[in-house]
Amino acid sequence: MSAPAEHQSAGLTGLEVRGVSVVYRNGNRALDGASFSVPKGSITALVGINGSGKSTLFKSLMGFVPLADGQISIMGMSVKEALGRNLVAYVPQSEEIDWSFPVLVEDVVMMGRYGHMNFLRMTRPQDRTAVDQSLERVGMQAYRKRQIGELSGGQKKRVFLARALAQEGQVILLDEPFTGVDVTTENQIIELLKDLRAEGRVMLVSTHNLGSVPEFCDRAVLINRSVLAEGPTSEVFTQRNLQKAFGGVLRHFVLGGEDLHDDDDARQVTVLTDDERPFVIYGEAERKAQMQVGTPKGDSRK
Numbered sequence: 001m002s003a004p005a006e007h008q009s010a011g012l013t014g015l016e017v018r019g020v021s022v023v024y025r026n027g028n029r030a031l032d033g034a035s036f037s038v039p040k041g042s043i044t045a046l047v048g049i050n051g052s053g054k055s056t057l058f059k060s061l062m063g064f065v066p067l068a069d070g071q072i073s074i075m076g077m078s079v080k081e082a083l084g085r086n087l088v089a090y091v092p093q094s095e096e097i098d099w100s101f102p103v104l105v106e107d108v109v110m111m112g113r114y115g116h117m118n119f120l121r122m123t124r125p126q127d128r129t130a131v132d133q134s135l136e137r138v139g140m141q142a143y144r145k146r147q148i149g150e151l152s153g154g155q156k157k158r159v160f161l162a163r164a165l166a167q168e169g170q171v172i173l174l175d176e177p178f179t180g181v182d183v184t185t186e187n188q189i190i191e192l193l194k195d196l197r198a199e200g201r202v203m204l205v206s207t208h209n210l211g212s213v214p215e216f217c218d219r220a221v222l223i224n225r226s227v228l229a230e231g232p233t234s235e236v237f238t239q240r241n242l243q244k245a246f247g248g249v250l251r252h253f254v255l256g257g258e259d260l261h262d263d264d265d266a267r268q269v270t271v272l273t274d275d276e277r278p279f280v281i282y283g284e285a286e287r288k289a290q291m292q293v294g295t296p297k298g299d300s301r302k
């Protein structure tokens with residue numbers, strides 16, 4: 001385990017995942033020698049097909065599953081130590097939550113404070129202040145007395161983000177934060193994540209919204225059991241890499257020639273999507289000239 005002095009010298013690395021393998025009890029090797037790093041003050045997209053190991057990676061960062069091999073360091077500490085210091089906050093996939101459980105919005109956010117309380121969980125003024133400020137920050141103050149199950153998909157996401165803020169997590173893991181969320185809420189969440197990045201926090205965001213990634217993620221990790229590519233989004237998010245990560249799952253449309261131009265302009269529009277917001281590339285074939293964020297056909301979200 002790292003000594004406190006080493007935390008200071010850990011410098012700019014937020015997450016360091018080295019050769020991590022996870023084998024489930026049924027023998028399924030969900031991660032196989034995965035390695036990547038995420039600097040502090042950055043937003044990293046975690047992108048891959050269904051079953052590629054994204055949730056398993058989150059579980060290993062949360063200490064929920066044991067590593068068969070490899071090491072993880074979080075802000076220069078072991079997973080256990082980082083969790084013990086409340087540094088890691090998790091915003092789960094909506095499907096993982098039992099929405100029929102009767103609990104008020106403000107109580108969900110207060111759960112983020114549990115790690116800061118003593119074992120009797122008596123709330124102190126600073127806990128209530130943290131809850132107020134977090135709800136304010138995600139624009140959900142007006143809903144604090146509502147049952148969580150009575151909110152829309154986007155509002156629920158914002159409440160869980162508020163819980164992560166109340167926890168004062170320095171590393172925020174977001175599992176599919178845009179699924180079931182309208183474009184306005186998605187933009188609000190992206191703005192909040194950018195503010196958190198400016199504060200030096202680390203965010204790892206799994207998403208199928210390929211088109212949004214270049215918009216707000218400075219880095220990307222493409223995964224399929226092991227890491228296929230990692231680094232700055234501008235270098236990683238290429239047609240070749242995305243096809244490697246998604247194989248036949250990716251829908252691929254190319255518009256060019258007289259479908260697009262009334263002269264002999266050689267540039268094409270390439271649209272890559274795994275059915276959420278598509279990733280659009282405009283330029284000559286095999287040469288990435290310009291990347292744009294596309295608008296989905298009829299905004300077809302899951």
Ligand SMILES: Nc1ncnc2c1ncn2[C@@H]1O[C@H](COP(=O)(O)OP(=O)(O)OP(=O)(O)O)[C@@H](O)[C@H]1O
Nearest residue numbers: 024025026028030049050051052053054055056057
């Ligand atoms: N508890 C478990 N026991 C055995 N195998 C599991 C378990 N959980 C997940 N797996 C398997 O491990 C692999 C990775 O699953 P994981 O949930 O990490 O994928 P994912 O990338 O998050 O997928 P999705 O995009 O669908 O959420 C899959 O083959 C899955 O079937």
